[in-house]
Amino acid sequence: MANFTATQGRYLAFIHAYTALxxxxxxxADIAAAMCVSPPSVNQMVKTLEKKSLILRHPGQPRSLEVLVPEEEIPAWNNRKPVPTSRPRRKSPIRQASRPSAMPANLYVLSVVLAGGPVGEKHAxxxxxxxxxxxxxxxxxxxxxxIFEAYDRWDEHLYEFQFGKRPFDPNGPNYGIDDRPKKKNQGDARTTKLDDLDLKPERAFGYWFDFGDDWYHQLQVDRIEQAIPTVTYPRVIKRVGHSPPQYSEE
Incomplete structure (x- = not known):
């Protein structure tokens, strides 16, 4: 029989009930909200449960907590009986790959800084x-x-995302639309997803808009989280500075 304290049992109960639901x-963060404790407290408890072989987690994989205690020994969560689940317990990260499709999507938080363009004296x-x-x-x-809407633009032009060894590297992989002049390492921005790019935190890349006026933006991956199913993305969560007019005569 598994050996755990009452507090540890509540954590096990919540993880089990949440997973079943x-x-x-x-x-x-979900555990911290349910337990009304701080995130560091949750992290410490998770390490304790893992050390006691009460749970298993797979490093580098989000939402990978797995209760190892037999279901009949898990306490009830909030005085409710645990919800039975017919899903087999995962034995390895390979089994985890077959997790249901309800897994939340990755959420990329990107900083987009205007790096160059025909700005007037007012915005210089x-x-x-x-x-x-x-x-x-x-x-x-x-x-x-x-980005087009975040910078209050109104007239569409060609654009290109550049993923070379540095931002604005014309020789690295680049993504735009099909009617551009063909270039080496060119991909289609309309079919390339963020998850396809193997982005990591602090990864910087370039965005070039309007091949005549040449608006340059440097993007950086600030962090990678998990999307909230009820929120509509993409969305702007922070604005610094006023957008310069798209054309200098405006």
Whole structure:
């Protein structure tokens, strides 16, 4: 029989009940909210449960907590009987890959800084930045549209995302639309998803808009979280500075 304290049992009960209800395990933030404790407290408890072989987690994989205690020994959550689940217990990360499709999408939090363009004297030498959230299953075309709207533009032009060794590297992989002049390492922004790009936190890349006026933006992955199913993405969560007019005569 598993050996755990009453407090540890409540954590086990919540993880089990949450997994049975949603089809995937809770994040540590979910546990903190349910237990009314701080995230560091949850993290410490998770380490304790793992050390006692009461749970299993797979490093580098989000929402990978798995209760190892037999179901009949798990306490009831909030005085409710645990919800039975017919899903077999995962024995390895390979089994985890077959987790239900309800798994939340990755959420990329991107900082978008205006790096160059035909700004007038009024906007010269001023920081203009937008922070955008976009899901991993959304495309670079959707990211382009989010930046276009975030910078209050109204006249569409060609654009290109550049993923070379440095931002604005013309020789690295680049993504735009099909009617551009063909280039080496060119991909289609309309079909390329954020998850396809193997992005990591602090990864920087370039966005070039309007091949005549040449508006340059440097993007950086601030962090990668998990999308909230009820929120519509992409969305702007922070604005710094006023958008310069798209054309200098405006």
């Amino acid at each position: 949603h089809g995937y395990p809770p994040a540590e 030498n001023k920081v203009v930045q937008r922070v955008i959230e976009i899901r991993g299953d959304q495309t670079l075309e959707q990211l382009h549209q989010a």
